[in-house]
Amino acid sequence: xxxxxxxxxxxxxxxxxxxxxxxxxxxxxxxxxxxxxxxxxxxxxxxxxxxxxxxxxxxxxxxxxxxxxxxxxxxxxxxxxxxxxxxxxxxxxxxxxxxxxxxxxxxxxxxxxxxxxxxxxxxxxxxxxxxxxxxxxxxxxxxxxxxxxxxxxxxxxxxxxxxxxxxxxxxxxxxxxxxx
Numbered sequence: 001x002x003x004x005x006x007x008x009x010x011x012x013x014x015x016x017x018x019x020x021x022x023x024x025x026x027x028x029x030x031x032x033x034x035x036x037x038x039x040x041x042x043x044x045x046x047x048x049x050x051x052x053x054x055x056x057x058x059x060x061x062x063x064x065x066x067x068x069x070x071x072x073x074x075x076x077x078x079x080x081x082x083x084x085x086x087x088x089x090x091x092x093x094x095x096x097x098x099x100x101x102x103x104x105x106x107x108x109x110x111x112x113x114x115x116x117x118x119x120x121x122x123x124x125x126x127x128x129x130x131x132x133x134x135x136x137x138x139x140x141x142x143x144x145x146x147x148x149x150x151x152x153x154x155x156x157x158x159x160x161x162x163x164x165x166x167x168x169x170x171x172x173x174x175x176x177x178x179x180x
Contacts, residue, residue, distance in 0.1 A: 071136065126161040
């Protein structure tokens with residue numbers, strides 16, 4: 001297989017659609033171009049696997065990577081925005097941080113951090129399924145079709161993931177109550 005020729009064909013066949021997807025998701029043509037570049041970098045790294053797929057399989061592979069990158073980008077931006085809001089709502093330097101009551105925004109940011117940390121610890125199958133449901137706004141049938149698993153399996157993975165997140169928040173809330 002001529003890797004460069006195969007990659008060129010793959011790129012030309014799908015670049016416009018991938019870029020349009022990211023432009024629609026982000027509203028930023030430059031960010032869309034950067035994300036598209038990352039998708040095709042991953043395609044190059046896995047070209048032996050991707051080239052062996054039929055055309056619709058190649059497109060599916062590319063858009064699965066694109067969707068995951070889009071979710072990661074949104075998650076990163078939300079985390080950065082939450083951190084910024086939390087920092088802006090902190091008491092000024094003249095007040096003692098330990099004596100000042102924590103603001104609602106700070107507590108919300110802390111809870112979001114707990115959830116984010118718990119998501120990172122989820123097994124990959126649960127994390128991907130949860131991300132597709134929450135950020136991709138997909139139902140269990142759509143997720144199952146995209147991942148090639150039954151929708152019942154998707155619902156089970158979502159249940160396990162949500163239980164893990166609820167336990168992490170419950171542990172955090174219990175610790176907060178003990179401090180008070």
